[in-house]
Each structure stands twice: as C-alpha cells, then as structure tokens.
Amino acid sequence: MRKLLLLSFCLFNMATTSAQRAGFWQQKVHYKMDIDVDDQTYQYQGKMTLDYTNNSNQALPKVYFHLYFNAFQPGSMMDYRLSHIADPDPRMTTNLGTKEQPRYQSRIATLTPEQIGYQQVETLTVNGQPTQFKVDGTLLEVVLPQAINPGQTATFTMEWSAQVPEQIRRSGRNSKEGVALSMTQWYPKMAHFDEFGWHLDEYVAREFIAPFGDFDVTIHIDKDYVIGASGKLQNPSAVKGYDKMAKVKTKKGKASWNFKAQNIHDFAWAADPEFVVDSAKSNSGVTVYTVFLPTNKEVKANWNTALSLSTEFFDYCSAHFGDYPWPTYSIVQGGDGGMEYGTATLVTGGRNIKSLVGVIFHEAAHSWYQHLFGINETVDEWFDEGFTSYIEELAFQSLFEKKGALASNPVINAYRSYYKLALSGKEEPMSLLADYYNTNYAYSNEAYNKGQVLAGQLGYIIGKENLAKTFLQFYDIWKFKHPTPNDFKRVAEEVSGINLKWYFNLFVNTTRTIDYAVESISDQEILLANKSNFAMPIDLLVEYEDGSKELFYIPLREMRGEKPSENLDLYQGVTRTVLEDWFWTKPTYTVKTTKKPVKVQIDPSLRLADIESANNTYTR
Incomplete structure (x- = not known):
C-alpha cells in the first residue's frame, strides 16, 4: 500500500509540474506612493518610488507607463472610438437623435479643461539619474540612461500632477449616485513586459494587464472624507469610519490614510464624506x-444582506476554485457599474438586492480569474470575463437562490445568449483583441457568455468532476503567474487524459458552430448526423419500448481518450455504454441497439452548445 501511495504521489506531482511553461519568469514591482488631494479642484499631486525588477533574460533600454486619465480628453483614441463604433456605451455618450434614429456624441468630446482628466509627469529619475520621456496618448515612453539588465532592480522616482475627470467610465468625480471620487487607473502604472514583449495598449475603455507587486499608498485628503481602497488600512485609529474610537489626526485640515497590499497588480480607491463602513469575517x-x-x-x-452573502461567497470560492490568498476584500460604492481591482471592487450601489449581490459576486469572482492569476484581459478577455461569470453564476445559484443541487447546466442562460450571437451575423473570433471588436454587442457576448459556454462545454467534454479538479489544480500551479488559456488547457488535459487542442482552437479562434441531429431511428438502429463543421463527442440517451434507458457515449477520435461516467441526476439508474469513436471526417454515425428505441435525445444535460436543438430529439 505504501508503494502504491508513493507511486500515486509521484504521478500527481508529475501532472502538476508538467503543465508549467519551461523557463517561466515574470517581472516584479513595488510601489510606494504619497498622494495629496485637493477635493475642491479635483486635482492631486503624486510622489512615487517604484522598484522594478527585471527577471527576463534580456536588457531593457526602455520602459513604459500607462497614463489612463489622459484618455478623458477631447481628441483621444477613446473619444474617437465612441464616435465611430456602431453601438457605443450609453454611459459614455449622449444621444442627440431619437430612439429610432440615434445620433451619438461622445461625452468626452464636450469636456472643458476643468473637466478633463490628465496625468502630467513632472520629474522622473531612475537610480537617481534623469531620464528622457515622452507622452503618447495614454502611454509614457521612458528612455533609460542605462538599460536594466537581467536580474537587476531599478528604482524610479516620479512626481506628477493629475486631474480627476468627470465620471464617464470607471474613474471619475461626482458619479450619478453622488460619490465624490472614484479613483481607478489613477496613477502612472508600469506597463507589463513578458515573453510576448511589452503590452502597450492604448486605453479605449476596455481591460488591463500589469505585473504583480506590492503597494504602500498614503493619501492625504480633507479630514471629513472616508476612503475605501485596495489592501489593508494601516492606521484605522487616525482616520474616519473604520474605528468607532478613532481620533482623527489631521495636518492642515487633512487626514492621512495609509494602505498596504502584497502581490496584487492594481490599486484602487474611492472617497466621499458620507461613506459608512461595515465589515464581517x-x-x-x-x-x-x-x-x-x-x-x-x-x-x-x-x-x-450583501455583506453577509459576500463572506459566504469567499468561503464558497475558496473551496471550489482555490483559497483566497489575501486578508481583506473591500466592496466600495463608486464608478459607473462594476469593475475589479486588487483586493477591491467599485460598484454602483443603488440597486435592488438581486442586482447588488450579482454584481458583487461577479467582481469578487475576478479575484480569481483576473487578479489572482493576472490574466491578460486585453488579449484573452473571455478567459477573464467568461470564467469569472461562470464562477459568479455557480455561487449565485448556490448562495443567493439556495439551490441545493445545481442543474446539469447552471450557465444555460449564457448558452442562450451565445446562440443568438452565433445566429446574428455579428460574431467574430473570440481570440480577437478586446479593443478591436466591431460592436460592443459582439464583445460583451463573446467575453461574458461564450467564455462561460467554453467552460460549461469543457465539463461536457472531460466530465463534471474532471472540470472541478482542473480548476483546483490550475490554481495550485498558476496562481500569481500570469497564465494563458493554453496553460489552462494543458492542466485540463493532464487531469482528464483527453486531448483538447481541437476544442480550444475551433471554439476560440473561429466562429464555427455545432449542429448535430438524430436523422432517423428504426427497431434496432439510430442514425446520427453532424450537420456542422465542428465535431464533438456525443452523449445519446435512448429510451426503449419497455421503459428502460441507456446512455450511449460516443467519443471523438481527436480526444484520444474518454470521458468517465458523470454523477448527474438525470443519468441515475441509466446503463452507460461506450461506443467506438467518431471521426470528424465522417458526417454520419450509426448506433445499433438490442431493443426497440422509442425516444432518442442528444445531450439531455444541455451542455453541448448545439445551435439547433430542434433536431436533437426524435420520438417515435
């Protein structure tokens, strides 16, 4: 028995390590910032010391910072994007036409100099030496006096001034709900550099990527303000809101708030004099x-109510997707919807309870599929938003709707939205960069809904239990390491023993669709057809004339393996028969039976993303 256990451990250890990329490395940052806020002018002065460690195998003669506030200026790329996309975000535009004939105007285009956002770098040195730098839209290019060599840590010292824009998207002042300051993407942020090079995406209102690091942020603001932020507050007894016995310490009428966080890749905060703070563990x-x-x-x-459910949410997700690794999480009212940041989210708060819990669950789920893994949202938006939405839905049904046993397909609504997209003529490959979709309709449905379908259908292919194991093993291998979708695929292959190259390639990189049909049945024969250009394994439930049932499982040749039996309620007491695999080059498949079938159904679990369900069931 001991030898068997040792062998099992060795095989598991091989599985957990073989899915890692050879020669893996990533950069490291440490921010120390001091921010002095003028709440009357919505401007602030910032000082930053940034330690940047180059763990790559090449010298870096240049580095880049993001200056996101610069997008909120007339003539910016974000401004032009709003003016020319077919279906602009209504939060960011004004309709100058009618509902029937809309004519959208970018809200950014009408901002005055007092309303725009900006980040102006005033001084920047590296290791005490001056640098050459220039601003290009929302990017700052820095030419270094000496390259940062592999293994070297460089210290940047920066002073900058900034103006908080009107609340248009995520960041801003005076939101519709009355929050004074929503401070997201508010500081010059070091751009991400990895094996794919520098990620120099202009900010046009989509997503982000950044290196993991530590943050030490001090904010000086009028003593009457309360702040919610990333990280852990270091001085609750010296500020308003977190300690009932606090004696607010001020200097020139301002209180100083100090937050620290480790191993995150973004820091956000919001402030308002009327904020109240509550907490639970x-x-x-x-x-x-x-x-x-x-x-x-x-x-x-x-x-x-949302606070109580949120604590349950973190326990649920830690059990199903890996332990939440930070000591705190802050849910702060602000912004214009919901957006995730390191150990914090900003959400709009004047919602009904179902909406409030839903948005909190979604943004908190990003603690895994974005912030814990550091997924590149600009490249693999579906891996970020889709998997987050998958987690949100499972948690919502379990905790809010109190469903003891989730349905065989808990994300069926995402499937329905995907079907509409696939039949709309507007679908584009899901591998498209997030910023470049022709419509917001396609982006949102592919990132949020088709991404969920990919996860749910993966469970159909490899099995429900194997999918659950994949999530946990992926966490063990890839937390804090900026994985790619291929890394997730490799873990799923290791767990299940099934080849998945064909599935990820076709579902992510093409707009091909799935359509299987039951063509005919006779006394002892069932004819199936693949009417599409996307082959899949098939679960076929057959009900016989005598009332008995049999589940036929037809693997796909490309899988090079088989899905095990699944613990699904609808298959309890049903005999399962594994048949010969089906070739993707063969359009039909014949199933032979020993009894007379009266009803045949392809995938009763509804996890196969078949765009035409009418031909999936045949009844005699």
Whole structure:
C-alpha cells in the first residue's frame, strides 16, 4: 500500500509540474506612493518610488507607463472610438437623435479643461539619474540612461500632477449616485513586459494587464472624507469610519490614510464624506469591508444582506476554485457599474438586492480569474470575463437562490445568449483583441457568455468532476503567474487524459458552430448526423419500448481518450455504454441497439452548445 501511495504521489506531482511553461519568469514591482488631494479642484499631486525588477533574460533600454486619465480628453483614441463604433456605451455618450434614429456624441468630446482628466509627469529619475520621456496618448515612453539588465532592480522616482475627470467610465468625480471620487487607473502604472514583449495598449475603455507587486499608498485628503481602497488600512485609529474610537489626526485640515497590499497588480480607491463602513469575517478568515452611501433604509438593508452573502461567497470560492490568498476584500460604492481591482471592487450601489449581490459576486469572482492569476484581459478577455461569470453564476445559484443541487447546466442562460450571437451575423473570433471588436454587442457576448459556454462545454467534454479538479489544480500551479488559456488547457488535459487542442482552437479562434441531429431511428438502429463543421463527442440517451434507458457515449477520435461516467441526476439508474469513436471526417454515425428505441435525445444535460436543438430529439 505504501508503494502504491508513493507511486500515486509521484504521478500527481508529475501532472502538476508538467503543465508549467519551461523557463517561466515574470517581472516584479513595488510601489510606494504619497498622494495629496485637493477635493475642491479635483486635482492631486503624486510622489512615487517604484522598484522594478527585471527577471527576463534580456536588457531593457526602455520602459513604459500607462497614463489612463489622459484618455478623458477631447481628441483621444477613446473619444474617437465612441464616435465611430456602431453601438457605443450609453454611459459614455449622449444621444442627440431619437430612439429610432440615434445620433451619438461622445461625452468626452464636450469636456472643458476643468473637466478633463490628465496625468502630467513632472520629474522622473531612475537610480537617481534623469531620464528622457515622452507622452503618447495614454502611454509614457521612458528612455533609460542605462538599460536594466537581467536580474537587476531599478528604482524610479516620479512626481506628477493629475486631474480627476468627470465620471464617464470607471474613474471619475461626482458619479450619478453622488460619490465624490472614484479613483481607478489613477496613477502612472508600469506597463507589463513578458515573453510576448511589452503590452502597450492604448486605453479605449476596455481591460488591463500589469505585473504583480506590492503597494504602500498614503493619501492625504480633507479630514471629513472616508476612503475605501485596495489592501489593508494601516492606521484605522487616525482616520474616519473604520474605528468607532478613532481620533482623527489631521495636518492642515487633512487626514492621512495609509494602505498596504502584497502581490496584487492594481490599486484602487474611492472617497466621499458620507461613506459608512461595515465589515464581517468569512469562516476562512477573510475580512470583507463594505463602504457605501446609506441613502435610505432599503439601500442600507441591501448592503447589510450583501455583506453577509459576500463572506459566504469567499468561503464558497475558496473551496471550489482555490483559497483566497489575501486578508481583506473591500466592496466600495463608486464608478459607473462594476469593475475589479486588487483586493477591491467599485460598484454602483443603488440597486435592488438581486442586482447588488450579482454584481458583487461577479467582481469578487475576478479575484480569481483576473487578479489572482493576472490574466491578460486585453488579449484573452473571455478567459477573464467568461470564467469569472461562470464562477459568479455557480455561487449565485448556490448562495443567493439556495439551490441545493445545481442543474446539469447552471450557465444555460449564457448558452442562450451565445446562440443568438452565433445566429446574428455579428460574431467574430473570440481570440480577437478586446479593443478591436466591431460592436460592443459582439464583445460583451463573446467575453461574458461564450467564455462561460467554453467552460460549461469543457465539463461536457472531460466530465463534471474532471472540470472541478482542473480548476483546483490550475490554481495550485498558476496562481500569481500570469497564465494563458493554453496553460489552462494543458492542466485540463493532464487531469482528464483527453486531448483538447481541437476544442480550444475551433471554439476560440473561429466562429464555427455545432449542429448535430438524430436523422432517423428504426427497431434496432439510430442514425446520427453532424450537420456542422465542428465535431464533438456525443452523449445519446435512448429510451426503449419497455421503459428502460441507456446512455450511449460516443467519443471523438481527436480526444484520444474518454470521458468517465458523470454523477448527474438525470443519468441515475441509466446503463452507460461506450461506443467506438467518431471521426470528424465522417458526417454520419450509426448506433445499433438490442431493443426497440422509442425516444432518442442528444445531450439531455444541455451542455453541448448545439445551435439547433430542434433536431436533437426524435420520438417515435
């Protein structure tokens, strides 16, 4: 028995290590920032010391910073994008036409100099030496006096001034709900460099990527303000809101807030004089803070309920997707919807309870599929948003809707949205860079819904239990390491023993669709057809004349393996028969039976993303 256990451990260890990329490395940052805010002008002065460690195998003669606030200026790329995309974000535009004949104008185009956003770098040195730098839209290019060699840490010292823009997208001042400052993407952020090179994406309102690092942020602001932020507050007794016994310490009428966080890749905060703070601790030890405007009794009640459910959420996700690794999480009212940041989210708060819990669950789920893994949202938006939405839906049904046993396909609504997209003529390959979709309709449905379908259908291919194991093993191998979708695919292959190259390639890189049909049945024969250009394995449930049932499983040749039996309620007591595999080059397949079939159904679990379900069932 001991030898068997040792062999099992060795095989598991091989599985967990063979899915890692050879020669893996990643950069490291450490930010120390001091921010002095003028809440009357919505401007601030910033000082930053940034330690940047080059763990790559090449010298870096240049580095780049993102200056996101610069997007909120007339004539920016974001401004032009809003003016020319077919279906612009209504939060960012004004309709000058009618509902029937809309004529959208970018809200950025009408900003005055007092309303725009900007980040102006005033001084920048590296290791005490001056640098040459220039601003190009929302990017700062820095030419270094000496290259940063492999293994070397360089220290950047920067001073900059900034103006917070009107609330148009994510960042901003004076939101519709009355939050004074929503401070996201607010500091000059070091761009990401990895084996694919520098990621120099202009900000046009989509997503982000950045290196992991540590943050030490001090914010000086009028003493009456309360702040919710990433990380852990270091001085609760010296500021307003977090400690009932606090004696607010001020200097020139301002209080100083100090937050620290380790191993995150973004830092956000929001501030308002009317904010109230509440907190609770999950069973696994995560302190969850809510920071919101208590505008009425219903709002306060909703946030109180949401706080309780949020602690349950972190326990649920830690059990199913890997332990939440940070001590705190802050849910802060602000912004214009919901957006995830390191150990924090900003969400709009004047919602009904179902909407509030839903958006909190979604943004908190990003703690895994974005912030814990550091997924490149600009390249693999579906891996970020789709998998996050998958987690959100499972948690919501389990915790909010109190469903004891989830349905065989808990993300069926995402499938339905995907079907509409696939039949709309607007679908584009899911591998398209997030910024470049022709329509917001295609982007949102592919990132959020088709991404969920990819995860749900993967469970259909490799088995429900193997999918659950894949999520946990992926966490063990890739947390804090910027994995790619291929890394997830490799883990799923290791766990299941099934080749998945064909599935990820066709579902991510093409707009091909799945359509299988039951063509005919006779006394002892069933004829199936693949009417599409996307081959899949088939679960076929057959009900016989005598009332018995049999589940036929037809693997796909390209899988080079088989899905094990699944513990699904709808298959309890049903005999399972594994047949010979089906070639993708062969359009039909004949199933022979020993009894007379009266009803035949392809995939009763509804996890096969078949765009035409009408021909999936045949009844005599």
